[in-house]
Amino acid sequence: MKTIFLYLSLSLWLFAFEANIIKPVSTPDDLNIRKVYLGKDLFRDSKLSKDGTISCASCHPGDTYGTDNLKRSKGVRGQTGTINTPTTYHSRYFFAQFHDGRAKDLKEQALGPITNPIEMDNTIENVLKYVKSNNHYIVQFSILYPDGITIDNIVDAISEFEKALVSPSRFDKYLKTGDKSVMRDVELEGFELFKNYGCIACHNGISLGGNLFQKLGVFKPYEGTSLGRFNVTGKDEDKYYYRVPTLRNILWTHPYLHDGSIDKPYDIIEFMGEYQSGLEIPKEDIKKIEQFFHSLTGDLPDVIK
């Protein structure tokens, strides 16, 4: 009996450990660098939008870790949507794209903003016409793609650029080597608290998020500006489920939540404790978790520097 109990608790513990494991990131070595730079040019080219004013980088600037820090980003003609702009950094690792996970990968995602009437409001025909009229693009596409300029290849280059948006941090060094000297003591304490308060149950994997859907408002109902996963599946039980966001570079990617309603790291940690873990986290502990977040700010990738 005792052995069975021991065996059961051990396997449960192992399961929890496996499921919760946080993995380090490294600078990717699987990229075609010429495609990355072509993708970067497309990503920053506002001529891909209907009126020539908005590029992908308008809402996802690279040097501020892929977000514009606005509650609502501005699309063409100053229009705004209803949802906060998430970071493009580490999106290659997310198991689905968007807050509600409606696109399966970066390639499926990239066409969305170009034709979205609030964002870039363009047509695929216009984008092709423009790219085919630009000498730099004509040359680059002819070198890199046997079939030259097509919408698939445009999307491929953009997503190759996005795959380069990985920013290893001191925390990754710590995870890889176990060397505690790369972390401040208070950051290590913050990481322990992060585990103890159950944050790691949802924010785990290679991006400390991005690998599961979870309800916002587990312990206290919360109504944001979107029904989340319900918009995709139409199932009642998916209401208020969102893809858990990454916590990498989290001090840079405010405001927080899909509705951008919380601006300060302190406030979002307090909120998460209350709504997601069902706990009132003491002030000092919130501050330590916030210090832990400093260790998640990574080095900008070469393609951005």
Ligand code: HEC
């Ligand atoms: C007007 C602002 C705006 C523009 C322009 C824009 N985006 Fe976004 N982007 C957003 C918003 C808002 C979301 C979240 C939408 C949602 O979840 O429903 C998003 C989501 C994403 C995501 C998913 C990230 C995640 O965490 O799931 C990626 C990748 C992305 N955009 C790439 C691009 C690319 C590539 C372009 C250019 C072709 C682009 N964006 C143009 C605002 C913008």
Ligand code: HEC
């Ligand atoms: C039950 C799952 C769950 C737990 C536990 C949880 N979170 Fe979250 N967290 C989420 C979800 C889901 C979101 C996104 C909600 C949204 O977009 O509106 C989120 C968002 C966040 C954000 C904002 C990220 C952003 O870019 O908007 C931070 C910071 C955060 N959590 C930190 C924590 C901390 C710290 C803890 C522990 C005290 C914690 N979370 C516990 C599921 C969880």
